[in-house]
Amino acid sequence: MISYIIKRVLWAILVLLIVVFITYLIFFMLPSGDPAVRLAGKNPNPLLLAQIRAQFGLDHPWYVQYFLFLKHAFFGDQYGWPGLGLSFTSKVPLKNIIFERIAVTAQLAFGAAIVWLVIGLSVGILAALRPHTLGDRAAMGVAVLAIAMPVFVLGPLALYVFWFKLHWLPGTGYYALGRYGFSPWFGHWVLPWCVLALLYAAFYARLTRSNLMEAMTEDYVRTARAKGLSEKRVVLKHGLRAGLTPIVTVFGLDLALLLGGAIITESIFNLPGIGQLTVQAVGGQDLNAIAVITLVVATFVVVANLIVDILYAFLDPRVRY
Amino acid sequence: MSEPLLEVTDLSVHFPTEDGLVKAVDGVSFTLMPGETLGVVGESGSGKSVSFLTVMGLISRKSAVIGGSAVFQGQDLLKMDNDELRTVRGAKIAMIFQDPMTSLHPFYKVGDQIAEMILAHEDVSKKEAGQRAVEMLRRVNIPQPQERANQYPHEFSGGMRQRAMIAMALSLNPDLLIADEPTTALDVTVQAQILELIDRLQSEFNTAVALITHDLGVVAEHCDRIQVMYAGKIVEEGTGDDIYYGPMMPYTWGLLRSIPRLGHDTDRLTPITGSPPSLIYLPDGCAFSPRCPYVFEECHLTEPELLPVDGHHAARCHLSYEDRKRIVTNEVLATP
Numbered sequence: 001m002i003s004y005i006i007k008r009v010l011w012a013i014l015v016l017l018i019v020v021f022i023t024y025l026i027f028f029m030l031p032s033g034d035p036a037v038r039l040a041g042k043n044p045n046p047l048l049l050a051q052i053r054a055q056f057g058l059d060h061p062w063y064v065q066y067f068l069f070l071k072h073a074f075f076g077d078q079y080g081w082p083g084l085g086l087s088f089t090s091k092v093p094l095k096n097i098i099f100e101r102i103a104v105t106a107q108l109a110f111g112a113a114i115v116w117l118v119i120g121l122s123v124g125i126l127a128a129l130r131p132h133t134l135g136d137r138a139a140m141g142v143a144v145l146a147i148a149m150p151v152f153v154l155g156p157l158a159l160y161v162f163w164f165k166l167h168w169l170p171g172t173g174y175y176a177l178g179r180y181g182f183s184p185w186f187g188h189w190v191l192p193w194c195v196l197a198l199l200y201a202a203f204y205a206r207l208t209r210s211n212l213m214e215a216m217t218e219d220y221v222r223t224a225r226a227k228g229l230s231e232k233r234v235v236l237k238h239g240l241r242a243g244l245t246p247i248v249t250v251f252g253l254d255l256a257l258l259l260g261g262a263i264i265t266e267s268i269f270n271l272p273g274i275g276q277l278t279v280q281a282v283g284g285q286d287l288n289a290i291a292v293i294t295l296v297v298a299t300f301v302v303v304a305n306l307i308v309d310i311l312y313a314f315l316d317p318r319v320r321y
Numbered sequence: 322m323s324e325p326l327l328e329v330t331d332l333s334v335h336f337p338t339e340d341g342l343v344k345a346v347d348g349v350s351f352t353l354m355p356g357e358t359l360g361v362v363g364e365s366g367s368g369k370s371v372s373f374l375t376v377m378g379l380i381s382r383k384s385a386v387i388g389g390s391a392v393f394q395g396q397d398l399l400k401m402d403n404d405e406l407r408t409v410r411g412a413k414i415a416m417i418f419q420d421p422m423t424s425l426h427p428f429y430k431v432g433d434q435i436a437e438m439i440l441a442h443e444d445v446s447k448k449e450a451g452q453r454a455v456e457m458l459r460r461v462n463i464p465q466p467q468e469r470a471n472q473y474p475h476e477f478s479g480g481m482r483q484r485a486m487i488a489m490a491l492s493l494n495p496d497l498l499i500a501d502e503p504t505t506a507l508d509v510t511v512q513a514q515i516l517e518l519i520d521r522l523q524s525e526f527n528t529a530v531a532l533i534t535h536d537l538g539v540v541a542e543h544c545d546r547i548q549v550m551y552a553g554k555i556v557e558e559g560t561g562d563d564i565y566y567g568p569m570m571p572y573t574w575g576l577l578r579s580i581p582r583l584g585h586d587t588d589r590l591t592p593i594t595g596s597p598p599s600l601i602y603l604p605d606g607c608a609f610s611p612r613c614p615y616v617f618e619e620c621h622l623t624e625p626e627l628l629p630v631d632g633h634h635a636a637r638c639h640l641s642y643e644d645r646k647r648i649v650t651n652e653v654l655a656t657p
Contacts, residue, residue, distance in 0.1 A: 223424045226415070227438040238426055
């Protein structure tokens with residue numbers, strides 16, 4: 001088990017190194033033109049360019065730049081750890097911005113994840129235990145509708161109904177828990193969480209249903225029944241355990257990708273998360289910010305994969321080797 | 322004569338499907354005495370597994386129309402609700418299955434799976450259940466049972482898994498063990514070991530055994546009585562000697578010719594031609610008539626009854642006793 005975990009961690013580090021290299025290649029080697037010229041603004045002069053090159057480390061050969069990039073990312077720079085450099089547009093350290101944005105996106109992602117897990121799993125389990133009944137068909141029909149409904153339709157629609165018409169919930173924007181207290185914070189999160197979660201809930205309900213239905217036909221479930229166990233125990237301990245394990249993998253990756261920013265949801269509800277930052281960075285051609293966001297998202301995915309792999313080994317003894 | 326342990330009367334299991342009614346089991350009756358070994362032989366789809374799964378209450382009543390009765394120790398299993406059935410399953414009737422690879426839950430330790438069954442029926446501590454699981458593994462000849470109990474099924478070989486299944490099945494000292502093709506998925510050498518193990522444990526625990534198999538060779542050696550099933554019905558029943566040395570039904574002859582026998586030329590194994598009939602559209606008359614080499618007019622018109630040949634030996638066939646006797650002596654049992 002220990003050797004398995006060590007192996008997985010080493011692999012994750014290798015993958016991250018490769019990701020950094022590719023990111024670096026794409027954002028610093030491939031773009032044509034001198035980034036210093038772009039940074040200098042409308043009236044570049046040689047002195048200013050030299051200054052910029054020194055400030056952003058552009059005066060070194062590319063491989064030195066790459067190792068500096070690596071060194072800063074892994075060991076920190078003058079602005080702390082991890083060293084993410086300066087924004088090319090606002091010229092302030094990216095570290096603080098990124099962490100603030102991640103905090104917002106993380107609240108969105110984890111809140112939505114709780115909503116969709118609760119709804120998706122319970123609907124899926126109930127449907128699987130009563131397959132082909134009216135309830136099952138209705139639930140799966142709604143699920144198909146929900147999967148077909150894009151967030152950019154559902155978001156404005158939800159805002160229109162629950163904010164503009166019914167006044168049940170406050171409007172858009174981010175109200176930090178520490179500054180505004182629980183009620184405004186929670187109120188402003190309800191719609192984004194539910195809107196973002198709906199698609200996932202529908203998808204998870206269908207996935208849970210089919211996985212559990214398949215698990216319930218397995219020979220070992222028949223054995224569990226033949227042992228004289230209660231139906232509850234047969235379903236929960238023998239069926240669900242096997243049926244839900246594959247969902248761990250899907251969930252890990254879904255959550256990791258969401259932590260990289262939900263661009264549409266964040267835009268509709270005006271949430272200053274990673275997704276919004278991405279849109280701004282791309283619009284302003286802030287190369288360093290884009291590179292750093294890519295790196296952060298990649299790290300989330302790699303770490304989530306690592307956690308899923310390790311968790312899986314705990315859940316399924318056949319995986320350990 | 323003592324009370325029968327299990328008395329199945331006119332059992333029928335019909336599955337309504339989109340294509341029509343599948344008559345998987347159709348009017349099956351038999352009795353099983355305490356401590357007796359009953360062999361149930363037939364091809365895939367002959368209804369041999371389904372009849373016993375039904376007795377165990379493992380066929381969903383939502384998917385099947387079940388008729389008849391199965392009286393076990395004075396109570397009709399088919400009339401029990403799930404809670405009542407649960408006290409019988411595992412504790413009084415235990416079952417082992419064809420594929421030991423998939424019959425144990427891959428995520429739980431073998432010892433825990435055995436202990437779980439003990440805990441479901443008896444009020445004992447987890448520790449005691451665990452110790453009894455180890456003891457059962459020892460009794461089915463699993464070396465180092467203490468360590469093995471702590472392992473997962475994928476760390477066991479196929480034969481060992483089936484031993485573990487047997488250990489689990491016998492851990493509550495059931496009155497009846499249903500073994501559904503227990504050796505089909507195993508190597509030939511392991512098959513013999515498993516059957517010997519069942520034999521030995523049966524006498525130790527005084528358990529009745531229903532041995533379901535498609536291999537007539539397996540049941541002949543290990544069973545007190547044998548019933549041959551075809552297309553959801555019993556077509557011949559009798560003692561091992563009856564079936565092996567004086568079979569009275571062409572289907573049983575076919576089964577005997579298709580297994581190698583000592584003293585016979587093994588190059589000349591004869592398979593039964595054709596394939597089992599659709600259970601939705603059964604042939605008129607005798608269900609075996611389309612495949613029977615001795616078929617005559619009567620066979621297509623009426624279905625033969627299960628009639629006694631002598632003593633407890635009975636068979637379903639329109640051929641006269643003399644004809645069958647002659648065919649058995651001259652063709653089926655004759656050493657070439």
